[in-house]
Amino acid sequence: MRFPLFLAIKYLKPKRTVASVITLVSVLGVMLGVAVVIIVRSVMTGFGDIWEEKILDFKPHISLVPYSGNVIRGEVDLASKIKNIPGVTCVTPEIDTRVLISNRGRVLAPVIIGVDGEDFVSAYKVGTPLSGSFNLEGDTLVLGIGAARTLGVRVGDEVTVYSPKTLIDKDEIFLPVKWRVGGIFSCGQHEYDSGYVVASLSNVRDLMGLDNGVFAIHIKTDCPTIAGKFENIESSVRLLAPQLRQITWREADREIFNALAVEKNMTALLLSLISLVAVFCVMNTLLVLTVQKTPEIGLLKAIGFSRFEIMSVFLVHGLIQCIIGIVLGLLSSWAVLSNLQRIVEYLAKMGLEVFPASVYGLAQIPHRLIVTDVFWVVALVLVFGALASFIPALAASFKDPVRALKDC
Secondary structure, three states: OOOHHHHHHHHHHHOOOHHHHHHHHHHHHHHHHHHHHHHHHHHHHOOOHHHHHHHHHOOOOOOEEEOOOEOOOHHHHHHHHHHOOOOOOOOOOOOEOOEEEOOOEEEEEEEEEOOOOHHHHHOOOOOOEEOOOOOOOEEEEEEHHHHHHHOOOOOOOOEEEEHHHHHOOOOOOOOOOEEEEEEOOOOOOHHHHHHHHEEEEHHHHHOOOOOOEEEEEEEEEEOOOOOHHHHHHHHHHHOOOEEEEEEEEEHOOOHHHHHHHHHHHHHHHHHHHHHHHHHHHHHHHHHHHHHHOOHHHHHHHHHHOOHHHHHHHHHHHHHHHHHHHHHHHHHHHHHHHHOOHHHHHHHHHOOOOOHHHHHHHHOOOOOOOHHHHHHHHHHHHHHHHHHHHHHHHHHHHHOOOOHHHHOO
């Protein structure tokens, strides 16, 4: 064992002094900082995964819309050609527009999706109906549980639907229509459960005063998160429909993903301050230690040890504190993440609701640990630990051996 490492380990042995207490606090601080950052980033990553999963299940992966005008003609032939592209699982010509729905004085302005019944079941993964069915035949519509609660309706009730064309075409009157609620769904996402209703494509065409055509062609794939394969599908679709503008799911929900990324990074940055404070504790520990060991430093320099060797002792001492704190932090974060749901349930029993299902709509708190997140946390603590240890180590290396020995 090299001398700097030997002496650094020797200085770490507890001796019931103030330095030993400060050393313990420093190690615990590093442990807490590492564990908190890893746990929070894992939970934020889990929430991002849930958001992504909900978006991919409900919304299209690629949307084709006109560059100019509102209506796409020849949608049936184009959809059949796109279905033959490898990796495409579902193609649905649709009319998506915002309407006004009222029921006994309650009003809602959701987006109505005009789609064929079979296409709705295959393209929109909303699970089994909470009540009723997803049959869109006749004058029926399907809506989310949030919209049903807002309107105060159940399966079999009638609602009044107002066409947005009433506000656009001043020379033509579009009378409201009465449609019956045929089914209620819940996809576990409040925005979709409250902001979308579904009706047959023919009914929505009549509502919008169209004889044929659609507003968009939506495409689902089997590889929305696989960059290379998904880009190949984009290219193939672009070749088949160069006259239409292509919008991917990441572009359509860019604001959501950007907000999640910013929130995740800002939270981790703020929590990293805990590690930074702990690193300052490491520096304070070394400053106290250099004062206590001044006679020993003078003796070592007197018998021939170089400044570099003296500095190495205290650098290694500080890094060992950080490494011990990092290891304990990794073990603590693993233990917490492995029992996260139990901890949340225990806190709920104690009256502290940290993850209410009524707010998040999830049965369990999501989390996913990314190796790169762990790497960057460890690297950050080691770098700051080395920088914090450098100043006391440099001060120790420049001590005058004569004055140091006078303190013996």
